[in-house]
Amino acid sequence: MLARTSCWMALTALAAAALMTPAAAQKQYDPGASDTEIRIGNIMPYSGPASSYGVIGKTEAAFFAMINAEGGINGRKVNFISYDDAYSPPKAIEQARKLVESDEVLLIFQPLGTPSNSAIMKYMNAKRVPQLFVASGATKFGDPRNFPWTMGFQPNYQSEGRIYAKYILEHFPDSKIAVFWQNDDAGKDQVKGLRDGLGDKVGMIIADKSYEVSDPSIDSQIVALHDSGADIFFSWAAPKGSAQAIRKVGELGWKPKFFLANTATSVASVLKPAGLNNAKDIISTAYFKDPTDPRWNDDPGVNKWRAFMDKYYPDGDKSNANNAYAYVESQAMVQVLKQCGDNLTRENVMKQAANLKDFTSDMLLPGITINTSPDDYFPIEQMQLMRFNGETWELFGDVITGEVGHQIGN
Template identity: 30%
Template sequence: MYHFVRRAMAVTTAMAVVAGLAACGGSSSSSGGSVPGVTSTEIIVGTHTPLTGPAAAGYSEISPATKAYFDYVNSKGGVYGRKITFKIEDDAYDPATTQQKVRKLVLQDKVFAILSGLGTPTHTGVLDFLNTNKVPDLFVASGSLSWNQPKKYPYTFGYNPDYTIEGKTFGNYIKANFADKKVCTFGQHDDFGADGLKGVQDVLGASGVTHSETYDVTNTNVAPAIGALKAAGCQVTIAFTVPGFTALALGTAAQLGFKTQWMVSNVGADYATLGSQLKDATGPLLDGMLSTAYLPAPTDTTNPWIALFLKLDQQYDNNAAFDGNVEYGFAVGYLFVQALLAAGKNLTRQGIIAAVEKNGFAGPGLSPLRFSATDHSGFGGLQMAKVEGGKQEVFGPLYTTDDASGPITESSPSQPAPPADGIPS
């Protein structure tokens, strides 16, 4: 009898605990089903990002800007009456830390989705975990080809144009403008550098790249690599670098007397971010630097999207110094709200995946997003950008291509105006 009573009490206690968790855990959607991170009044979303560490320069501004956009949307009633709670975890650009932080977000904080997780080496380590747990892994802040594997990773979607597309764009520009020059690359020692080099060689051929060097984010001594590029006689050097290492490369090159035409990946070329590190040397070192862009120049205040984000930055992001990273944060926040709206009132994880694959999104991007059931890669086009007279401006046609051997096509970018209130309908 004693054992029966004790078991009965245990069952009753367990039921009470479950009931209590259901009441306060916040995981029921308006459809009556249990959806992690979703209640009738809230959507909990998480991210990992380097607020500190070797990639913090510039990148630490992205998530606060995304949160600022959500704060604005929340002030207008949220999305279908739900306000967005954005949990930002600092991983210091360390893959081991990323795994700890993402597990916390999913298993403890019970987030609905991971949004804009930043970094190639960091996010690569959580792909399997997120997809095994069927957590929407949306708009990764990196251009690795890894994000575009719908069959293997159906819950993961990219955002940035992938680095192979960017490499092909650089190669195409070099072919037209620097055909007789020795071309070299300096890239991060992971998919970032490898995918970029692949794209360059897709256009110029393997022999079209005279010399390649890599760096590791744990070692700030880039002098040997830059010295090797100088010794190889590199006349055009393409850098697939995060901002901190772009600054290190350009500064070290100046110290070593290495003069080359720098072409820098869009993820490491933001003028204001580099200027904050190069200080008085900014003008001389950055003048003439080429890069790419898929969002409007953050200094183009005539662009209605920039005007909108500037206004929201002042009101909801503590008037942070506006640059390409802040713009990126607002842009990805806008896209996520579009995705939530497209997923409908009865929000589910499968529902938002279906909504993103259906696509039809329009926003500040210079090229269309390529999302579909068979393509999770994000933006597919880039324009060139150049620093002249202390300004970084976008110029020329929009180049679109694939991450294989497809041709590069040119078109004129088209961009819709933002909604009057800055919130997608």
């Protein structure tokens, strides 16, 4: 009798296991995902004062078109839905609501700009929808404790400021610094990084002037900074403001040691409009390959990017670094979705985004990798200094790891 009972229990357990196996292997979906599709939302300033960044959204659309032509991600085609917010926070909120509540996207990928992302961050976290790989280096987008559904991507602005400070202290310790900065969280982060990096030498900063991204002219600020007597000039501004600053410095005949924000280094959209002669010897930072740098002429990764541009975005300007930046971000997004497998829930998207290990891209500089964890929402924390020679950017020095880490939210 005991043997029969044991046999019956074993058979019952096997039957239960058989019934559970299909359920355990069942695909899991949230809104925006199915057997055939992954809907990804995006918010980009295709118009307005930061419209030069709009090419990023166009490159991303082209990248996902390539992915679809190659069979999609785990057999699913990407439906990339991108809206214009004109770099306006109220418009960004409107577009985020449309993407989440009407289009029912799985996530919002690479929404651009510190003001716009600041405006939608609480909404995205309340809705528990990933706001993933934010196109801003503001440190607030790396705060998993308070905003677990929001993750940045590029090196944070405070790290960039500290890298410049280290270089200045080593090479120009007796200089006087003037700072031109964008009056928002991005600009404040950058200035904080510089000030923190200078430490007890912060008195080297003798003047600073801010501007609004919507300002038609920034001439008065640049003239005031010139008149301060500084011999180092920092420009932390969006592409349009940076181009204006470079041109005005040139018109004044001012020859300071010029440092330019990493986000405004595009030869096509910043330096050419400013005048390449005015941009000569400017120093900035990089973490991905500059397509205009001859050193990458035979690089397999850059050649792959060029082939992508020729086929899927033939109207795109290969000298515009924003098109390379968008490619790096898009490759990382595809990696996250590949890691998700058939568990395409919003929770798993964030889990996989926080589990990138030494991931690299065709367009990242050698030695720079993408790493995240549940406590580290800063995917890239390394940069290299570069100098503009009048035609292209030239890298110099070693890859430097930023010192601003994972204290956010602690």
